[in-house]
Each structure stands twice: as C-alpha cells, then as structure tokens.
Amino acid sequence: MCKDLMAQIGRNAKAAKSILAQASSEQKNHALLVAAKSLRDRSTEIMAANAIDMAEGTAKGLGTAILDRLLLTPERIEGVAKAVEDIAQLPDPVGTVIKSWTRQNGLRISRVRVPFGVIGIIYESRPNVTADAGAICLKSGNTCILRGGSDSVNSSRAIHTSMVDGLKAAGLPEACIQLIPTQDRDAVGILLTMTDTVDIIIPRGGKSLVARVQAEARVPVLAHLDGICHVYVHDKADPLKALNIAVDAKMRRTGICGAMETLLIDLNYPREAALEILDALAEKGCELRGDEAIRAIYPAAKAATEEDWRTEYLDAILSVRLVDGVDQAVNHIETYGSHHTDAIVTEDMAAAEAFLRQVDSAIVLHNASTQFADGGEFGFGAEIGIATGKLHARGPVAVEELTTYKSIIHGTGQTRAAPYRAAKR
C-alpha cells in the first residue's frame, strides 16, 4: 500500500516537473508570494495544528531542544512567511547561460542552467522546512517530494496547505510540492531508491538521519554527515582576531554545523595570548578538552581522548591541541576533520595560502569565523544545507546549486562526415 502510494506520488511528480521546468519566473514568484500570504492568513490554523504536535510531543516525553525546534509562534510563522517572500526575490537560475562559445564549424554551444526535475527532501522536527524547502525547490524549477518528521506531522501538513494555495493561485500543478501523507517508515526507503523518478535526495536533520540516507539511497544525495570544523591559530596570528574568531566560531551558536569543534593552537603562538583565548572560552561556559601539551599550560582543561578529535559536539565543548606549524595543523584536519569548514588565523599570507590550498574542505577561511559557513552569509539567500561531497555542489546548497545544465547546440546543417549530398550552387 505504501508502495502504491509512493508510485502515485512519483507519477504526480513526473507529470508536474515538465510543467514547472517551463514555468516563468513570474509564475513561480506569484506562487511563492501567495503562499507567504496564505501562511500569514492561516496562522491560527497552523498554530492549532502545531499545538497538537506539541501536546503529543510533550506526552511522548520529547526533549526540550526538540520541542523548541517543533514550536511555532506567530513570530516564527511570520519568519517562515518572510523567508518564502525572500526566496521569491532571489534571481531565477533557470535558463541562465553559464557559458557559450562558437566552434570553427559554426556550431554555437551554450551551457544553460535547467532544473534537476524531482528533489526528495527528508527532514525531522522543524516544520518550517516544509515551507523553506518547498519554496527553494519551486524557485529553482524543481518538483519536490517532502517527507517530514513524525513529531511535526500536523504542523507540516498545515504549512503545506499554504504552499498548495500558492501553487493553485499561480496555475501550477499541486504536485509541484508534495508532502508524503504517511509516517510509514517504508516510505523513506522507497523514496531513496526511486531512481527513475527522483533526481536527488537532500536529508536535513541529525547524523543518524543523514547516515541512513547515505547508506540506503540509490538516488544521489547532497548532504553533510558531520561538521567537525577547525580553527588553527598560527604563530603569526593577530591576538585580537584570534581571540574574537575562536570565541565566535565556538560560542555564537554551538549547535550549527559550522561551529568550531577543535581549536589548534600553534606552539609558537605567544603563550599569554593562547591562555587568553582559553580563558575567554571557559568564561563563556565552554568545556575545554586538551591534549597533554595544552593541559600542561592550562591545567583546568580535561584530558582529550582520541575520540574527541573525531567528535562533533554541537555543544559548548571544545577539543584543543597544540600543533607545530601549518603542516601539522593541516595533517590534523585531514586526519580528523569532516571536510566541511576550517579556518586559519594569521597575518602571514604565505602560511594562509598554504593552509587554504592544502586543506581539502568545502569551505576554507582566513581570518574569519567558521560560523560564516552558511548560504545566507555567502549571499545566496536561502540555503537548503551544506554539502561536503565533492560532486556537483560543495558547500552551501542554495537555489543555483539545485540546478543542473544542458548543452544546447545551434547549427546550420553541420555534419561530422562530409555531407551525403552537397548543397546546390
């Protein structure tokens, strides 16, 4: 039964995708603006649906963090509506000519951006993803199949109604944004293997979700599993920059994928300045776990184990290590990192360039906080996540990254071999 349902959803998506791929920017934007208005108009409904999820979540004993992610307030709904409007304002990538050139034989070749077609998005407790993801896919001309978490099922359904309001008003098929109506876990397994229908899968959620998707998917996945981000304070670092960047990278928000998890301090970095960074972090409430060299100079730090270097705490905990120069820093990052986002703080340009070149991560920074690893901070507007894979999109995945390209060739009758019949003169 779940199989039949998913097959029907697949057929709906396929039927809608060619219409959506040809839709004008105006039509897509109209759908988004009406959806935003509908989110505001239906605010009471959406909160009523959310109240059911919150009550069930409380009864189920969900943790405070999950309940907070689940909660919708008038302000949060306004935020969701505003985010959808912001997506309408972004440039439409579809039809953009990436490059074009003319061959000696007169063939004109253009690489033109086109939508993928059908995107599957699997997420957990945040109901706002229903609007965000739906809107980003719509803007990029992609039909989407959304699978929300069981905790937010009522909230997601209510938000989805508003997205459909937008589609209807713009004369677009409702199936441009489908929400899988069942919580049957088999639906996810089927979605992950619908290679004939689904072009890419994007998981948004915790590590166990991403790991399951990466393990089971036969459809290509854009995702990151871990964000084990490093800041390396080089011996030529400016102490004020190092202090501010380290504190921001760890403590601005500890639960995001761009948060620093390991601080590498050069052993030639002035001792006093190093201690100042550790004191500031401790003062902000961060637990420090150091290697022996760190504990020798900062005995308040706990002992870091091998496991610490591989851990994404997503919390006010930091592993700290003394390293001997850029090479050892790079080596640590390549050994333990997750190829997400890593930064060096230094005034020595040669050291900076060596680090930026050698660290094989999606995002590498010089003298800036790792918390800039965010599509919005890149100027991309809304992002659907950060990808650490190397294929297609690396780093923030925003509207443009949700497109592929085709090669369009205009000729005047060209053949590769001599023509079968020559033109008459």
Added chain:
Amino acid sequence: MCKDLMAQIGRNAKAAKSILAQASSEQKNHALLVAAKSLRDRSTEIMAANAIDMAEGTAKGLGTAILDRLLLTPERIEGVAKAVEDIAQLPDPVGTVIKSWTRQNGLRISRVRVPFGVIGIIYESRPNVTADAGAICLKSGNTCILRGGSDSVNSSRAIHTSMVDGLKAAGLPEACIQLIPTQDRDAVGILLTMTDTVDIIIPRGGKSLVARVQAEARVPVLAHLDGICHVYVHDKADPLKALNIAVDAKMRRTGICGAMETLLIDLNYPREAALEILDALAEKGCELRGDEAIRAIYPAAKAATEEDWRTEYLDAILSVRLVDGVDQAVNHIETYGSHHTDAIVTEDMAAAEAFLRQVDSAIVLHNASTQFADGGEFGFGAEIGIATGKLHARGPVAVEELTTYKSIIHGTGQTRAAPYRAAKR
C-alpha cells in the same frame, strides 16, 4: 589478499593525491610530455606485449570487433602518444577562479577549482585508455586507479610503464597513476566501494560494465548507460539539412554513443523528402524498422516493435516513426530516450526552441548531427566519456569536469556575532 592489495593501492593513492593536487601545471605537463616520448621509445616493447594479448585473444576466440579494439600498431601507438601530448597543451583547470565576490562585511569569497582527489577508472579491451585516462586525470590533478580489461592486460601494463616514466621524470609519485595488477574480479567490487579513498568512478565500456558499476558502486559514478539518440525532422525542416543530418547521425559511425538510433519524421514533412532520407539510409546499408505509418509509405521497412524504441543498436539499424508535431516528438523522446543527445531539424525557430527547452537530455541540437556529442567537438580536447546523470557533469566529461571546487574566504577578523573584545582605538 585482493583486499590487502586494494587497501595498499588506496593508501598509495591517498599519499600521492595531496602532492599531485599541489603540483604546478609545468610539472604535470612535463610528466605528460615525457610519457608521450616514452610511449614512442617503447613502441616495440608495447607491440610485443600487445602481440601476447592478440594471440591469447585469438585463442580465446574473441570477436573481430574486440580484436580490432585491442590491436596496437605503430600508427596507433603514435596516436596514443600524440593524444597525451595534446592533453599537455590543454589549459590547466586547477586553481581557476570560477567566481569571486565581496560581501558587505568585507569577506572576499572565491570559488576555486580543485581536483577531486582520487578517480577510479574501469575499462575494457581498449589498451589506449591506460594512457588517455591516466593523462586526463593527471592533467586535472587527480590521482587515478586504473582497472583495465583482462583481454588487454599485457598491453595496458606496457603502456602504464611509459606513464610511470613520465611521472618519475617530473618528480611526481608513481602512485599518481596506478594500474591494478590483478585481474581478480573482486578488485572491481572493492574499488567500487572504497568510499573513504575514491572520489568518483568512471566506467568506460559496454552496457554490461556500466550497468554493473552503477548497480554496485557506493562511490559516485559519472557515466552513461545508453545513448538512444533521436533526430526529429520537423515539418519545416530544410530537406537538404534533414537528409545530410539523418545520414550522418546514423551512418558516419554506427558504434558510438552519439549515433542516432531512432528517426522521428513529422507527418507533415513533405512525403517525397521523407522517402529520400529513408532511401539514402537504405542505400548506405542501414536496416530500417518503421511503425505502421512508416511502413505504409515505405513498405521496404521492417516492422518496429515496442522494444525497438528502447534499443541502442550501435549498428546499421534504425527505428523510424512518424510523429504529429513537436509535442509528440518530445513525448516519444522522453518516454524512450536515454537523455543523452537529441536533435531537431527545422527552419522554424519557435519549434526549435520548444524542442531544445523541453527535451531533458544532456545535449540537444538544432540543425546539426547527433554525432557532435563528443568532448573534442565541444572544443574540450580529450574527453573521458559522456555523462547522462544530472549531478556535476552532464554531457562530455573532460579535464575541467574532473575538478570540483572549494570556497576560499579571506577576512580581516570578521565574526558573525559582535566580537568578544572590541579593538582598541
């Protein structure tokens, strides 16, 4: 034992990849030029090795076509050497800034091309792939692990020796181009799942090889399974262009992935001109398989079955169908095609644009032969194949497509939250 061997090959590749990724264009080109010279110098050796493969192949009863693909002659070896030199002449994509921009907060962001790292290439009887693929990977800064076919094992090993000569001369690790030294089939299975080491897999060979790779790989694959390419002769087609394009698309070379497999003729295209195309194809030795409408006007055609529309003949056989307008042509292509390369012949620009927009294939052409689906014809120099997947590279996969990118961000101490400590004035 095969497992240990592959693990060692993986470690070698990983150790070599960071060195190769940092190598200068000069160093890589030097390696390629010395390898080309070595191929010429070792020509006798290579032919001797090839003679063993040819003898074994003949004894095994390999078909003429396979034996021809396997055969190396002085001219062919010269061609292989020349191809390697040509790759040295191509622009180096590594380090190219794809785009860069500055944010209001002063962060300078650049998207810079970098190699993938490690590429696995699995191929069949053509021993020249050992040089071609090795050279393309080297040029793009990628370490490669090559797995040649069992029929060409001696030839591939001899060619590989020349590639290693080039690497040594340029001071690059020999492991930049590794040839798996065993024909144990398990080696392929292991290579396809070395997700920690191998970044992408490229299969080069027949459908059964590609299908196996796509089914078993856990590493991302760049490939195409089928090239079911169409030419649609619109009712407003210029008859001379239609005739020449149809004959070229089918008959220039029938065994390549860009060869036309199905001809769609608009039912409003002048009857006489349509018959002229079919006569020309038949005269060139092509077997025609038509639908009922075609057979009504061209009784010499055999009856096409449903299976014919889904078949990549790679031979002098063509399925032919009468269609009613652009929409029906697009619909046929979307139903039966393989999203590889499809062409329309017409003088009606609106019809051409509708076709080019709606056909969801890697390459779409207007008034040109589908046999232009080739990296060389795109001006990319050597290509390693055509990809029909939508992720990363769509269409010809050449040197540039074997790179990914990283985002490099230069700051001056930026933090996302307010700095922990303000600068002194």
